[in-house]
Amino acid sequence: MSERRLRLAAAAVLFLLITVVVFGVLKLPYSRVDVPYAFTGDAIDKLAQIQNVIDTGWLFDNLRLGYPFGYDRLDFPRFDSLNYLLMAPVALITGHPGTAMNLYFLLGFYLIGFAALFCFRQLGLRWGPALLCSVLYSVLPYHVLRNVGHLTNGAYFLVPFAALVLLWVARNRFDANDPGATRRWLLALVVCVLVPLQMPYNGVFLALLCPVAVALAIVTRPGWRTVLVALSLMAAVAGSFVVEQVPVLLHQASVGKNTLVADRSPEEAELYSMRLDQVVLPTQSHRLRSLAEMKRRFDDAVNVPQGEFRNQYIGAFGVFGLLALLWVLVRAAAAPERTRTLMPDQADEFVRAAAILALAAIFLAVSSGVGVLIAFAITSKVRTYNRILPFLAFFCLFGAGWALQAVLDRVRGNVLRVAILCAIGSVAVFDTVVRMPHGGRADAVANFDVIHAYFASVEQRLGNGATVLQLPASWYPEHPPINRMTDYEEFKPFLMTHTLRFSYGVSQGRPGYVANLALQNMPAKEQIRQAHALGFDAVLIDSQGYADDEARALITDALAKALPQEPSVSPGSRWWLFPLGNCCGAPVAHLDTAKSIPFAYDPNGEPIRFATDSTGWIYNDDHWSYPESWGTWSLGATSHV
Numbered sequence: 176m177s178e179r180r181l182r183l184a185a186a187a188v189l190f191l192l193i194t195v196v197v198f199g200v201l202k203l204p205y206s207r208v209d210v211p212y213a214f215t216g217d218a219i220d221k222l223a224q225i226q227n228v229i230d231t232g233w234l235f236d237n238l239r240l241g242y243p244f245g246y247d248r249l250d251f252p253r254f255d256s257l258n259y260l261l262m263a264p265v266a267l268i269t270g271h272p273g274t275a276m277n278l279y280f281l282l283g284f285y286l287i288g289f290a291a292l293f294c295f296r297q298l299g300l301r302w303g304p305a306l307l308c309s310v311l312y313s314v315l316p317y318h319v320l321r322n323v324g325h326l327t328n329g330a331y332f333l334v335p336f337a338a339l340v341l342l343w344v345a346r347n348r349f350d351a352n353d354p355g356a357t358r359r360w361l362l363a364l365v366v367c368v369l370v371p372l373q374m375p376y377n378g379v380f381l382a383l384l385c386p387v388a389v390a391l392a393i394v395t396r397p398g399w400r401t402v403l404v405a406l407s408l409m410a411a412v413a414g415s416f417v418v419e420q421v422p423v424l425l426h427q428a429s430v431g432k433n434t435l436v437a438d439r440s441p442e443e444a445e446l447y448s449m450r451l452d453q454v455v456l457p458t459q460s461h462r463l464r465s466l467a468e469m470k471r472r473f474d475d476a477v478n479v480p481q482g483e484f485r486n487q488y489i490g491a492f493g494v495f496g497l498l499a500l501l502w503v504l505v506r507a508a509a510a511p512e513r514t515r516t517l518m519p520d521q522a523d524e525f526v527r528a529a530a531i532l533a534l535a536a537i538f539l540a541v542s543s544g545v546g547v548l549i550a551f552a553i554t555s556k557v558r559t560y561n562r563i564l565p566f567l568a569f570f571c572l573f574g575a576g577w578a579l580q581a582v583l584d585r586v587r588g589n590v591l592r593v594a595i596l597c598a599i600g601s602v603a604v605f606d607t608v609v610r611m612p613h614g615g616r617a618d619a620v621a622n623f624d625v626i627h628a629y630f631a632s633v634e635q636r637l638g639n640g641a642t643v644l645q646l647p648a649s650w651y652p653e654h655p656p657i658n659r660m661t662d663y664e665e666f667k668p669f670l671m672t673h674t675l676r677f678s679y680g681v682s683q684g685r686p687g688y689v690a691n692l693a694l695q696n697m698p699a700k701e702q703i704r705q706a707h708a709l710g711f712d713a714v715l716i717d718s719q720g721y722a723d724d725e726a727r728a729l730i731t732d733a734l735a736k737a738l739p740q741e742p743s744v745s746p747g748s749r750w751w752l753f754p755l756g757n758c759c760g761a762p763v764a765h766l767d768t769a770k771s772i773p774f775a776y777d778p779n780g781e782p783i784r785f786a787t788d789s790t791g792w793i794y795n796d797d798h799w800s801y802p803e804s805w806g807t808w809s810l811g812a813t814s815h816v
Contacts, residue, residue, distance in 0.1 A: 240680030299521030444550030496575025
């Protein structure tokens with residue numbers, strides 16, 4: 176069979192294997208793809224970003240959020256731009272953020288698998304071991320259990336290319352005398368530009384591992400060319416970071432830096448570190464319930480936090496690969512005169528470098544490792560070092576494939592080799608692929624439809640473009656839970672409507688959140704008057720944000736008594752919408768969010784002057800004024816804009 180036909184056959188086999196695992200073993204649903212696989216926590220935020228792309232074409236602005244001060248998305252300087260660029264066509268064509276998110280999650284299995292297959296082949300693995308390692312790499316618990324909530328973190332399809340670049344650097348494959356060096360350098364440059372745009376953490380890890388690769392290269396072949404190549408690649412990573420942050424820098428120059436958003440501490444780097452026991456022990460979602468229960472007891476005994484901390488398993492085959500890499504180093508130290516290991520093969524050229532890079536990844540990310548020192552001494556903005564796991568898993572699976580290849584070379588007969596490969600592969604897939612709880616999918620779809628129907632009726636009642644004050648007040652992003660209301664829940668009304676504008680989407684420390692908090696703390700009648708003055712058409716109460724029904728009733732009863740129209744109550748009485756029509760004797764005057772410019776007022780400075788045809792509002796002592804058009808504000812020390 177020609178090499179071209181062999182590649183096509185291998186690609187077809189990989190596609191089939193991943194499809195069988197995803198839809199046959201994991202049993203991921205493929206019907207009602209418009210309903211997201213998860214509709215809580217970070218998944219809601221991802222949906223909101225996709226909806227921003229649908230509404231505006233990109234992520235930064237949306238006049239439907241943060242009314243009347245504007246959406247503060249640029250206060251949180253992480254965008255994962257490449258992912259949304261890839262999701263944009265589906266989102267724009269279908270108009271459903273859930274469809275784009277679900278399909279991108281499913282596509283991730285294939286992107287990761289095919290990227291891994293290409294890179295494993297470049298490193299010298301033969302088709303059989305490369306196919307097995309690629310399937311396992313695509314279905315790691317890291318991808319499956321992060322699901323759509325950590326959609327962009329789990330889409331690590333560029334990590335195999337980043338690992339390949341590191342190994343090329345380590346083995347001096349950019350030397351001018353090496354055939355194909357220019358082509359490899361161009362590919363490496365593209366990878367280094369794209370990796371930070373897909374997931375900034377992967378860009379950081381690539382940059383931090385690059386000096387290790389350079390050191391390996393210099394040991395084997397000293398020379399400035401290797402250093403210069405590595406510096407050019409690291410400059411590409413840094414340049415990509417800077418370009419993506421240009422809108423943030425312009426935003427900060429306009430309205431100032433918000434130090435309250437994305438504030439990190441060195442303690443978080445320790446909390447979110449890699450735990451070696453979690454890497455080598457099965458997850459609590461293992462398909463063998465006895466192993467899952469053993470892992471649960473272990474995690475409880477050593478007090479491992481819930482969530483991503485417990486889902487770092489690289490599979491038994493990956494653990495075998497880690498041991499193989501360690502054995503390679505031990506053997507090299509014990510017999511340094513033997514320059515070849517098991518195989519006179521291309522894979523043998525890279526395996527020692529892979530072993531060193533795997534250890535470097537562990538030392539960087541492990542609890543109390545180098546990453547914690549970096550967080551303390553340099554920057555704590557990078558905190559979740561456990562997310563280096565796709566790098567480590569790639570190196571380990573490469574080591575496992577290398578060792579398996581060596582074993583198969585000792586077996587006589589192609590049929591027996593294939594049988595051994597299939598047997599090992601079946602066990603490895605069974606061990607790596609976790610159990611997914613899909614029993615509640617039908618209920619999730621039904622609940623989604625109920626919420627959608629409720630907010631469709633709300634939008635019809637209020638009319639296109641109506642504005643809604645959401646209570647309780649919550650900042651964006653990363654707000655702690657408010658009673659039973661978790662973070663990003665106030666995006667749900669935005670996601671379920673097409674034209675309504677909402678108060679949620681403002682950052683802590685910005686005027687919008689101050690205004691919402693002030694309105695929340697007012698008595699019902701004053702709250703209605705001030706909300707109406709700010710241009711709101713309705714007040715929406717999320718009852719999960721209150722301690723119990725009694726606490727919620729204090730708010731809703733007071734609003735019901737003060738307003739002439741009956742509220743719209745959702746099934747289950749979670750949401751209560753109170754229209755403000757006819758509440759205050761005058762129609763609502765909507766403020767133009769696009770032209771609103773919040774700024775700080777120095778009481779000891781000059782009076783605030785603006786054109787008489789402008790509209791402004793001011794927070795004075797404990798209430799907001801009605802919007803007014805005038806030329807000067809000069810209220811002394813009691814005024815706060």
